Amino acid sequence: MRFTDQTALVTGASTGIGAAFARELAARGAHLILVARSRDKLQTLAEDLQATHGVRVDVLPTDLARPGAVAHLAEQVSQLGRTVDILVNNAGFATHGDVDAADPGRLHEQVQLNVTAVLDLTTTFLPAMTARRRGSIINVASTAAFQPVPHMAVYGATKAFVLSFTEALWAETRPTGVRVLAVCPGATETPFFDVVGAEEASAGKRRTPEQVVATALHALDRGVPSVVDGHANALVTRLPRLVPRRTIIAIAERTVRPRTSATTHEPATTRP
Numbered sequence: 001m002r003f004t005d006q007t008a009l010v011t012g013a014s015t016g017i018g019a020a021f022a023r024e025l026a027a028r029g030a031h032l033i034l035v036a037r038s039r040d041k042l043q044t045l046a047e048d049l050q051a052t053h054g055v056r057v058d059v060l061p062t063d064l065a066r067p068g069a070v071a072h073l074a075e076q077v078s079q080l081g082r083t084v085d086i087l088v089n090n091a092g093f094a095t096h097g098d099v100d101a102a103d104p105g106r107l108h109e110q111v112q113l114n115v116t117a118v119l120d121l122t123t124t125f126l127p128a129m130t131a132r133r134r135g136s137i138i139n140v141a142s143t144a145a146f147q148p149v150p151h152m153a154v155y156g157a158t159k160a161f162v163l164s165f166t167e168a169l170w171a172e173t174r175p176t177g178v179r180v181l182a183v184c185p186g187a188t189e190t191p192f193f194d195v196v197g198a199e200e201a202s203a204g205k206r207r208t209p210e211q212v213v214a215t216a217l218h219a220l221d222r223g224v225p226s227v228v229d230g231h232a233n234a235l236v237t238r239l240p241r242l243v244p245r246r247t248i249i250a251i252a253e254r255t256v257r258p259r260t261s262a263t264t265h266e267p268a269t270t271r272p
């Protein structure tokens, strides 16, 4: 699939999966609008992609967890005279530990970035795509979307929102020519786990951001509502359909359980 002369807005483009999306879309001919908080990293990537692929790259440093951030971003996009043909809602982060020990502000920020910004960016750019009867929205969910995740309760819930919302949107937009996809990575080798600050959050062999992007763009081309990256991850996400919900919660709890007790309760209280 080529994206020549289309413009892609990629959130969380400064590192990891977002940067890999930016690189691959530029290689396939797309102009880019790069969004994240780290201006310097975005600028370095922009210069590299402009030089390598001859595409136009604009950098809009934005904290998407701030209320009103998306409205301001949309204004800047419009001032640049750009039309968004491809929206990649990728920015996101996770926290690890029990809810009662967590910083409520940090949990709120997680919902703002992983849920509210995804919703706001979609409602901002989708209507024009529908009117043009052309466009693509890729929302980055997670294998955490398929079951509750004790000790990462808010993260799992935000990604369940992203998956459910995106698949519903896929059905709504089918007659319009706009393509919508949720991509669900499992553990992927990015700075994500430095932000989480807990190795327990990483289950299974890590894949690369490039593999996630290849999986996503192939699935977008096939027109499916969602895709899980990697065969082993896909297998794991089928488990909730095969075993009782309570068992799935227990498995998830054991997988992600903190190795120190500083941020969690004794296991006996959470085992069914």
Ligand SMILES: NC(=O)c1ccc[n+]([C@@H]2O[C@H](COP(=O)([O-])OP(=O)(O)OC[C@H]3O[C@@H](n4cnc5c(N)ncnc54)[C@H](OP(=O)(O)O)[C@@H]3O)[C@@H](O)[C@H]2O)c1
Residues within 6 Å of the ligand: 011, 012, 013, 014, 015, 016, 017, 018, 035, 036, 037, 038, 039, 041, 062, 063, 064, 065, 066, 090, 091, 092, 093, 094, 113, 140, 141, 142, 143, 184, 185, 186, 187, 188, 189, 190, 191, 192, 193, 195
């Ligand atoms: N890595 C994994 O194992 C994994 C697995 C499943 C799903 N995912 C999902 O994949 C997506 C990308 O994560 P990643 O693995 O690439 O992690 P990452 O390398 O930590 O990238 C996260 C990106 O989001 C940006 N970001 C964070 N807070 C932001 C904010 N308030 N406003 C704007 N941008 C913000 C970061 O840039 P700045 O810090 O410069 O703002 C960075 O570009 C996330 O939605 C994550 O939940 C990752």
